[in-house]
Amino acid sequence: METEKLLLFIKGKLSEQERREVLQWLAQDESHRERLFELEQIYGLKQQERFSDRERVDYAFSRLESRLGLLSPKKHANKLFRLYSGWAAASFLAFAMIIGSLFYLKDDSMAYHTLLVPAGEHATLLLCDGTRISLNAGSRLDYPSSFDGEQRRVKLKGEAYFEVAKDKKHPFVVDLQGLDIKVLGTKFNVRAYKNENYWVNLVEGGVDVCTGDGKNRVTMKPDDQVCYTTDHRLLVKSDVDASASLAWMSGGLKLHGLTLREIANILERKYNVKIHIGEKLSGELFNCHFDSTITLEEALRLLSESGRFKYREKGNEIYFYNQ
Amino acid sequence: MVSHIDIHKIKRGDAKEFRLFFESFYPRLMTVACRYVPEFVAEDVVQNVFVRYWEQKQTLEPDNVKAFLFKCIQNGCLDYLKHRAVMDDYEHEVLVAEERLNWLLAQTDRNEIWNDLVMKDLSASVKRALEKLPQRCSEAFRLSFYEDLTYKEIAERMNISPRTVEEHVQKAIRVLRVGLKDVLILWLLLFRLFRFWG
Numbered sequence: 001m002e003t004e005k006l007l008l009f010i011k012g013k014l015s016e017q018e019r020r021e022v023l024q025w026l027a028q029d030e031s032h033r034e035r036l037f038e039l040e041q042i043y044g045l046k047q048q049e050r051f052s053d054r055e056r057v058d059y060a061f062s063r064l065e066s067r068l069g070l071l072s073p074k075k076h077a078n079k080l081f082r083l084y085s086g087w088a089a090a091s092f093l094a095f096a097m098i099i100g101s102l103f104y105l106k107d108d109s110m111a112y113h114t115l116l117v118p119a120g121e122h123a124t125l126l127l128c129d130g131t132r133i134s135l136n137a138g139s140r141l142d143y144p145s146s147f148d149g150e151q152r153r154v155k156l157k158g159e160a161y162f163e164v165a166k167d168k169k170h171p172f173v174v175d176l177q178g179l180d181i182k183v184l185g186t187k188f189n190v191r192a193y194k195n196e197n198y199w200v201n202l203v204e205g206g207v208d209v210c211t212g213d214g215k216n217r218v219t220m221k222p223d224d225q226v227c228y229t230t231d232h233r234l235l236v237k238s239d240v241d242a243s244a245s246l247a248w249m250s251g252g253l254k255l256h257g258l259t260l261r262e263i264a265n266i267l268e269r270k271y272n273v274k275i276h277i278g279e280k281l282s283g284e285l286f287n288c289h290f291d292s293t294i295t296l297e298e299a300l301r302l303l304s305e306s307g308r309f310k311y312r313e314k315g316n317e318i319y320f321y322n323q
Numbered sequence: 324m325v326s327h328i329d330i331h332k333i334k335r336g337d338a339k340e341f342r343l344f345f346e347s348f349y350p351r352l353m354t355v356a357c358r359y360v361p362e363f364v365a366e367d368v369v370q371n372v373f374v375r376y377w378e379q380k381q382t383l384e385p386d387n388v389k390a391f392l393f394k395c396i397q398n399g400c401l402d403y404l405k406h407r408a409v410m411d412d413y414e415h416e417v418l419v420a421e422e423r424l425n426w427l428l429a430q431t432d433r434n435e436i437w438n439d440l441v442m443k444d445l446s447a448s449v450k451r452a453l454e455k456l457p458q459r460c461s462e463a464f465r466l467s468f469y470e471d472l473t474y475k476e477i478a479e480r481m482n483i484s485p486r487t488v489e490e491h492v493q494k495a496i497r498v499l500r501v502g503l504k505d506v507l508i509l510w511l512l513l514f515r516l517f518r519f520w521g
Contacts, residue, residue, distance in 0.1 A: 003492055004474045007467060012361070023415040033419060037426050042499055044354045046469045051350035060366070061345050064373050 001025055006036055010043050058114060059140070066118045066272065115141045117158070120272035127154075130165035131172065136248050138193065138269035159191040161246055179228050182208040188220075189245040196265060198228040201245035209234070251292035253299075260284045260320065263303070271296040277320045281309050330385040345373060352396055355427070359400035359420055368399035397424045452499055463488050464495035 001022070008014050009022045026032050050056075115135065117123045123135045128146055135141055139158025147153075152172040164172045166185030174181040176192040186205025192198040200209055202220045209226050210217045216234045218226055225240035244254040253270075255263055261282035264275040273296065286306070290299055300318065304311055309320050328347065332340040352372060356365035372395040376383070383391055397420065404416055453461040463481065466472045467488070474485040481488070 003489060003496070004467065008473075010358075011471065013471075023419065026419050027415045030422070033422050034426065036419070037423055038500070039496070040358050040423075042496065043468055044358070047357060048350045048354040051353040057346055057349055060349055060370070061342060064345065064370055067370070067374060068377055 001032070001035075003039070006039055007043070009036070010040055058116065062116045062118060062140075112142050112144050115143075118272070119269045127152075127165075129167060129170075129172075132163040134161045134249055136160065136191075136269070137272075156190060156192060158193055159189070159248065161187075161189045161249055163187045176228075178212045178232070180210045180212065182210065189242070191245075192228075193265065193269075195230065196262065197230055199245070200226040200228075201240065201242040203242045203246070252294065253288060253290040255289075256287050257285055258287075260286055260303075260309070263288065264320070267296065267299060273316050273318055275318045275320065278322060281320055281322060284308060330383075330388060334380050334383075336380075341377065348392065349373075352392065355393075356396050356400055358423060359397075360403050364403050365400075368396065368403065371399055372396055393424060393427065397421075453495070456495055456498055459483075460491045460494050463491035464499075467492050 005014070005018070005022060009019065014022065026036060115123060115125060117135045117137060117139045119138050121137055125133045125135065125141070125143075127133065127143060129152060131152070133141065133154075136159035139156065139160060141158075141160065142155040144153070147170060150170065152167070152170050153175060154173070155175045155177070157177070162172075162174065162183075164183050164185050164187070168184050172183050172185075174183075174190060176190065176198060179192070179198055181188070181190065181200060183205070186207060187203040188205075188207055189201045189203070190199070200207070200220065202222050202224050204222055207220050208217060209220060209228075211228070211232070211234060218234060218236050220226060220236070221238075223239055223242050225237045225242075225245075227235045227237070229235065244256065247254040248270075253266065255266070258266075259282060261277055263286055264277055264282075267273065268275055286303065288299075288303065290302070300311055300313075303309075307323075310323060311318055311320050313319075328344050329337075329340055330344075333344055349369065352369045353362075353365055356368050359365075360368065372392060375395055376388075376392065379391075401417065401420060404420065453464070456464070459481065463477055466477045466480070467474065472480070474488045477488045478485045
């Protein structure tokens with residue numbers, strides 16, 4: 001058996017027919033299998049390096065943590081930051097200062113902090129330049145301990161509202177991976193969760209939104225809304241009330257023209273549940289307007305009262321289904 | 324890199340120690356799981372392994388942790404393979420999967436030197452081993468293993484015959500086998516840390 005074929009087998013790149021042939025060959029003799037395992041090990045060296053990536057390990061651990069319920073504040077007092085649970089608490093804790101646990105990003109001498117906000121939680125952070133950031137559930141922010149370079153640069157995955165302190169000499173850049181937002185001093189909301197469209201709503205001032213490859217650029221005015229789709233298109237809409245995009249900060253939800261799947265994603269993060277939706281339903285569009293005291297049960301009831309679907313709960317899992 | 328982990332602390336429910344444990348084992352368990360199942364499945368399997376470990380931490384002695392993790396990974400992956408719709412060659416697949424586990428365990432058990440090893444920087448070791456090879460040889464190896472090129476593509480790019488590519492790759496594997504012996508074992512050594520335990 002050629003090494004190349006075994007390598008393609010390991011990488012999962014053989015046709016079904018070829019894969020079967022290799023499996024048969026492997027079953028024939030122990031020495032064949034040992035040859036495969038050895039190649040797998042050498043191949044695995046590189047792979048393991050990828051799995052050791054700080055960001056990846058952090059993300060995997062935060063998933064595990066929320067699954068195991070390890071995130072009670074008591075246990076994490078040693079982490080130097082506190083996550084404030086409860087949406088009501090968030091409104092008067094808006095000015096709480098949070099210091100993230102210290103991590104060093106690879107290939108970068110600058111010290112970066114990482115703040116992970118699990119599902120059902122909420123956090124507010126004051127950076128050393130005076131910029132204030134409120135983070136919604138299921139978000140991650142990487143920020144340096146001090147801004148030394150020409151740019152003030154942070155990385156976001158998830159949803160956050162920014163009030164950027166003015167400093168014309170040092171532009172503030174939010175890196176969303178694939179999209180950069182450049183500002184001098186202004187207020188805006190960003191929603192950029194993995195595998196969803198990204199949304200930017202500008203409240204005050206002006207920002208530049210620029211795709212990672214630098215090919216597309218949009219300058220936003222207040223009440224402009226930019227959508228960066230999962231298939232990499234950059235769309236702009238004017239006169240969208242930006243305050244609606246901030247409803248999450250007080251615990252409410254103002255959602256216009258979102259699909260049921262998008263709404264479910266938001267509820268999943270807010271209430272730390274899992275929602276399953278039938279394929280036909282997930283693309284249905286909804287508008288909804290919930291105030292800050294809304295419970296999960298009320299939200300589900302109101303949505304289903306539209307008469308377009310029914311739901312049933314089973315532990316932490318919720319199923320939406322057709323009538 | 325973490326130098327040691329105290330399993331007894333985890334037994335007492337120390338979340339901080341558990342985090343260190345996770346950081347050190349996650350990449351290795353992912354790498355092993357990916358040998359059996361696609362990456363997105365591996366992610367779930369590995370999560371489940373850690374959940375089960377956390378749930379059963381009280382009943383596990385330090386010496387049993389390695390075997391426990393391996394067994395969980397294997398069972399999780401085999402469950403997935405079993406649930407895959409129709410699989411004509413299921414028996415072969417399972418045979419290879421089971422033998423892989425035995426081989427991994429034998430590799431680590433046979434080796435006594437782990438006691439004296441400290442963690443080495445894996446990628447640096449690979450780089451050093453590759454530097455010992457003739458440049459064209461390590462290039463062919465790198466392109467075939469890590470750049471996902473076929474022999475034919477490599478042959479065209481390097482202006483040599485596919486046969487020569489195979490020769491280069493074979494040679495690289497031989498050299499790596501010797502040069503990385505310790506590291507390869509270490510890679511498997513889910514128990515680099517075990518000497519601190521118990």
